[in-house]
Amino acid sequence: MRGRLTPFASTHFTTTPMKAVVFLLPLLLLAACKPASGPAPQTSASRNDGKPQVYVANYPLKYFAERLGGTLVEVRFPAPADEDPAFWQPDDATISAFQGADLILMNGATYSKWAEKVTLPQSKLVDTSAPFKTAYIEIKAESTHSHGPGGEHSHSGTAFTTWTDLQQAVQQAAEVAKALEGLLGEAGAKEVQARFSSLKADLEALDQRLLGVGRRIAGAPLVASHPVYHYLARRYALNLQAVLWEPEVVPDSKALDGLKAILAKHPAKWMLWEGDPAPESVAKLAALGVQSLVYDPCSNVPEKGDFLSVLKTNVEALEKAFP
CATH class of the missing domain: 3.40.50.1980 (Nitrogenase molybdenum iron protein domain)
Known part of the structure; x- marks a missing residue:
């Protein structure tokens, strides 16, 4: 951005025209190089504190990202506590924050209704349920209802609480781990892998208990x-x-x-x-x-x-x- 050269209110020297040009040229260059007022725009959310910023669509993904990334990442889940994240509508500032994140973890299975109406950078976006998208359940019910501030909505279409099947939760956590490894590089990959092994064991143990309950x-x-x-x-x-x-x-x-x-x-x-x-x-x-x-x-x-x-x-x- 070019700056504005402020005219002098008075002149205390005299000079030839050529000398005036020589004198003014450095001032013009300085003005042209001077940054605009206010902070420079951040190209990535990680500029805030040095940690990569990870934005997530729901709490299960927040838990996975925090447990797998530990202190290496900053995980953001901006949905209000009193709303269903699946039907929450973020404001423009929050959508911009998602767009500026280093990594965006989405649930998939049509979970985040708002994401259908905005553009998110595909290079940063991970659909964590994509590995089992052929196993999505389609709901034929057409009734609508409302709860919380989110207004009226329907549960017809694709069932989206994918993680309640804990084997699917393991697959979603694996997608989170893979994305974090790519984000953090070799330095953080081993830590993420070790944390994933622990998380997977926890989820699989509960999965086995639930299978036992189902049999009973x-x-x-x-x-x-x-x-x-x-x-x-x-x-x-x-x-x-x-x-x-x-x-x-x-x-x-x-x-x-x-x-x-x-x-x-x-x-x-x-x-x-x-x-x-x-x-x-x-x-x-x-x-x-x-x-x-x-x-x-x-x-x-x-x-x-x-x-x-x-x-x-x-x-x-x-x-x-x-x-």
Whole structure:
């Protein structure tokens, strides 16, 4: 950018025209080289503190990236705590932050609805569920509903809580590890590989426990408060049907009638909830002979613990219900 040469208010010397040109030339060069006011634009988010900036679409990916990258990366998950990240709409500044990141980890399976409407740099973007995209589950239900600030939405289309199948979670973590190795180079690759081996072992141990629970349930009917367990049900052979309830909302008579219609053909004795249900909801279900347990998909940051501890709590709840 060229600077502006400010004219002198007064002159205290005299000179010939040629000398004036010689005198002014260095000033013009200095003005032309002077940077514009304000900070220079950053070409990469890593300029902030020296660490590569990794932006993620949901909490499971945040957990994987933080556990695998350790202190070598800065992981950013900007979705608000009170919104479903799958239906969250980031503002322009947040979208720009994603675009400027060193690495963008997306869930895939149509998870981030907002990403369909913006352009993200493909060279930095990793679709972590791409290795098993041929195994996506398609949902035919057409009902819409709303919860939280995200407004009304539908669960029809591609099921997107892919990580609830822990073998798929391992594959997504492997994609994160591969991306981090490429980002960090040889210096960080060995650390990432060692951390991945540990994470994989943790996930596979819980996967085996869930397979055991599935065998004990042996196809007995179950109901879910929300249609977010498709991959869980497929992997662990759960005979599951879902309603559209929220943990904090007590079901009204219409909702209960809908459940009764399901129970008439699908006599479930347990309902899986995404979060702690209202006590009145638990009581209403108990009156129908249905008990409640929490199986949190953990799409967003938990109030306590982390992704792995929430998974362990989920598995323990199922093991207690089906010893």
